[in-house]
Amino acid sequence: MLSVHRAVVTGTRAHTGTRTLFSSAYQAKQRLVILGSGWGGYEILRAIDKKRWNVIIVSPSNYFNFTPLLASCSVGTLEFRAAVEPVRRYTPDVVSYTAWCDSIDFKHKKLICMPATAPVNFHGTKNPPGGSDVNESASSVSGSSEKFQLTYDKLVIAVGAYNQTFNVPGVKEHAHFLKDIRDARAIRTRILECFEQANQPTITDADRRKLLNFCIVGGGPTGVEFAAELHDFLHSDLARHYPALARMAKINLYDVAPVILGGFDTGLQEYATSKFKREGIRLLTQHHVERVEAGRMYVTEEGEVDFGLLVWSTGLAPNPLIQSITEAKKDERTKR
Numbered sequence: 001m002l003s004v005h006r007a008v009v010t011g012t013r014a015h016t017g018t019r020t021l022f023s024s025a026y027q028a029k030q031r032l033v034i035l036g037s038g039w040g041g042y043e044i045l046r047a048i049d050k051k052r053w054n055v056i057i058v059s060p061s062n063y064f065n066f067t068p069l070l071a072s073c074s075v076g077t078l079e080f081r082a083a084v085e086p087v088r089r090y091t092p093d094v095v096s097y098t099a100w101c102d103s104i105d106f107k108h109k110k111l112i113c114m115p116a117t118a119p120v121n122f123h124g125t126k127n128p129p130g131g132s133d134v135n136e137s138a139s140s141v142s143g144s145s146e147k148f149q150l151t152y153d154k155l156v157i158a159v160g161a162y163n164q165t166f167n168v169p170g171v172k173e174h175a176h177f178l179k180d181i182r183d184a185r186a187i188r189t190r191i192l193e194c195f196e197q198a199n200q201p202t203i204t205d206a207d208r209r210k211l212l213n214f215c216i217v218g219g220g221p222t223g224v225e226f227a228a229e230l231h232d233f234l235h236s237d238l239a240r241h242y243p244a245l246a247r248m249a250k251i252n253l254y255d256v257a258p259v260i261l262g263g264f265d266t267g268l269q270e271y272a273t274s275k276f277k278r279e280g281i282r283l284l285t286q287h288h289v290e291r292v293e294a295g296r297m298y299v300t301e302e303g304e305v306d307f308g309l310l311v312w313s314t315g316l317a318p319n320p321l322i323q324s325i326t327e328a329k330k331d332e333r334t335k336r
């Protein structure tokens, strides 16, 4: 494990007989480590006075996602670059590590981090990027799968939450989430792939309908917003390029609850419900998905449902790093 030490500048001693002057006003900058480059972490990164703090950001993504634009990006209404900001726009004032924080030692103010970059298969450089503060002697060989250690004076924990799957088998493997720009890109690629596959002359109409069956699980704001964006995409761009296929396409929105947008006021729920029904989006409330396989899910109330694309958006699950922390106070109900 590499050890990245706190860079404490104590001034130069006069070992060589030369005189060294110290300023009595000199104060070493404290080190602030920010975990996460989402809404919380990135806002701190933007606003913090980098002249007063040595700032290090640790996040598996080297960018900030502007989440409200992801649904539009996933259907091409917006370019992907409209929804991200690179954290490196603040370098060289800020050191950034593309890594996960695995654990926090609050007593010794130490973090154990795991690179989130692909492992390298050669005996490369010993220091991670920006690693002038890396203790080289701690490691003879580096690789980007090797854990490293960081120390901090102040720590901001802004690691957000994970996608909730309620442990429904197959969701992680066969469904798409919509939480990151990479998800939006994968969804867009898959929608277009479904249309190109369905467009092959050798395919049957029955299989075309399966490929063009778009399912969304979760009638919260993300699922509803995505359903609306997908509808507009199907009926504008795709209807122009694939008129016959666009007519075969179906959008289905599933939720276990009796209504969509459960956390919002009833006026909004009713508006969204009637608008979706008018637009031909099927609302399958009080439906339960039991398991998901490649291109197929099993719904208690419907049996087997074949799909070309499944987007899963059923809320948030706790981040394992937060779960592992016992030293900090958490919200009683959500444990966040």
Ligand SMILES: Cc1cc2nc3c(=O)[nH]c(=O)nc-3n(C[C@H](O)[C@H](O)[C@H](O)COP(=O)(O)OP(=O)(O)OC[C@H]3O[C@@H](n4cnc5c(N)ncnc54)[C@H](O)[C@@H]3O)c2cc1C
Pocket: 035, 036, 037, 038, 039, 040, 041, 058, 059, 060, 061, 067, 068, 069, 070, 071, 099, 100, 101, 102, 158, 159, 160, 161, 178, 179, 180, 222, 319, 321
């Ligand atoms: C599609 C979509 C649309 C949305 N639209 C709206 C909206 O219109 N209005 C609104 O108010 N909210 C909206 N939200 C919700 C909003 O995005 C979240 O409330 C917000 O992202 C939470 O901010 P955060 O900083 O806590 O977490 P996040 O923004 O999720 O950021 C967490 C960061 O921590 C990183 N991370 C995770 N684990 C670790 C680790 N172990 N070590 C280091 N880094 C880690 C992640 O990679 C990420 O960079 C939307 C969400 C989505 C998904």
